Amino acid sequence: MARRVKIAAAQLGPLNRSDSRAAAVKRLIALMREAHARGARFVVFPELALTTFFPRWWIADQDEVDRRYFETAMPSPDTQALFDEGRRLGIGYYLGYAEIADVHGRLRRFNTAILVGPDGSIVGKYRKVHLPGHAEHKPQAAFQHLEKKYFEVGDLGFRVWRYLDTITGMLICNDRRWPEAFRVLALQGAEIVALGFNTPTENLHYPEPPALRVHHHLIMAQSMAFQNATWLVETAKCGVEDGFRMFGHSLIVAPSGEIAAKSTTEDDEVICFDCDIDLAQNLKRTMFDFAAHRRPEHYRLIVERVGAEVTPANEPRQPHAGETASGAGVSSRV
Numbered sequence: 001m002a003r004r005v006k007i008a009a010a011q012l013g014p015l016n017r018s019d020s021r022a023a024a025v026k027r028l029i030a031l032m033r034e035a036h037a038r039g040a041r042f043v044v045f046p047e048l049a050l051t052t053f054f055p056r057w058w059i060a061d062q063d064e065v066d067r068r069y070f071e072t073a074m075p076s077p078d079t080q081a082l083f084d085e086g087r088r089l090g091i092g093y094y095l096g097y098a099e100i101a102d103v104h105g106r107l108r109r110f111n112t113a114i115l116v117g118p119d120g121s122i123v124g125k126y127r128k129v130h131l132p133g134h135a136e137h138k139p140q141a142a143f144q145h146l147e148k149k150y151f152e153v154g155d156l157g158f159r160v161w162r163y164l165d166t167i168t169g170m171l172i173c174n175d176r177r178w179p180e181a182f183r184v185l186a187l188q189g190a191e192i193v194a195l196g197f198n199t200p201t202e203n204l205h206y207p208e209p210p211a212l213r214v215h216h217h218l219i220m221a222q223s224m225a226f227q228n229a230t231w232l233v234e235t236a237k238c239g240v241e242d243g244f245r246m247f248g249h250s251l252i253v254a255p256s257g258e259i260a261a262k263s264t265t266e267d268d269e270v271i272c273f274d275c276d277i278d279l280a281q282n283l284k285r286t287m288f289d290f291a292a293h294r295r296p297e298h299y300r301l302i303v304e305r306v307g308a309e310v311t312p313a314n315e316p317r318q319p320h321a322g323e324t325a326s327g328a329g330v331s332s333r334v
């Protein structure tokens with residue numbers, strides 16, 4: 001019998017700096033109730049869903065950042081009501097937040113997402129790996145993107161969990177631009193990938209039409225879902241937050257690469273789709289039968305090299321660690 005899970009993307013409109021955690025949690029609960037009323041068993045909330053997108057500001061006082069924007073416990077007194085309501089409704093969810101963890105006596109800060117089961121237990125945790133932006137203050141810029149200042153690179157890797165009779169993985173925002181992240185999840189059998197995001201409408205680095213940014217968001221989601229034969233749920237926090245606009249376009253994408261549901265506002269909005277988890281079986285058995293068709297012996301550069309280097313095939317190059325001279329010598333032999 002086909003496995004079906006009705007999944008919701010619970011998009012949040014702006015959360016301003018003046019909004020309390022309690023106000024954010026109240027809105028998340030309202031979205032959760034709506035998703036449940038529409039039959040959803042799994043709700044995907046956005047990245048950093050409890051506060052404004054604070055990496056847009058340079059804040060010198062780390063104590064202030066910690067106090068205003070980070071969670072030291074999950075659930076916390078402020079978020080307990082969300083956990084209670086999720087358990088009462090018997091609904092699972094993905095929730096993004098800023099985490100301070102005490103790791104062997106050292107405080108470490110991560111951009112984190114958790115997967116919470118219908119019984120209210122935390123099933124899985126992911127800490128964002130691809131941190132965009134910069135660590136230094138750019139006073140001339142219209143806004144900052146200081147994820148590299150406020151967060152460390154996640155230390156938990158890309159993982160999947162058995163969840164609601166599926167195999168579910170988590171990513172966060174900028175990860176959606178990196179095919180490697182999806183492929184690592186797909187290689188562990190991912191059937192659903194959940195991802196929350198906050199994406200400014202304006203490009204910090206160079207002028208770019210907002211429509212083009214949305215275009216990139218859509219084509220990435222469609223190709224990542226198809227090439228990895230997985231359902232993909234991407235949920236925005238969006239709208240004009242403290243004067244800075246972020247786009248919506250929350251999505252549920254089928255393993256066929258088709259957009260099954262998409263938000264139409266830049267405000268609080270629930271979109272839902274009844275996902276046939278086995279829809280990808282044919283694809284996984286044929287075109288994307290990894291065991292039959294992948295050629296990792298030709299993919300070594302993906303893990304051995306970080307930045308691009310120009311290495312023309314007709315110029316000699318030094319062998320990389322672990323690579324035989326003959327393996328490296330493709331160029332010298334042609």
Ligand code: CDV
Pocket residue numbers: 047132133145172173174175177197198199200
């Ligand atoms: N929160 C993010 O990771 N945002 C990035 C922006 C900076 C481009 C994104 O990839 O959407």
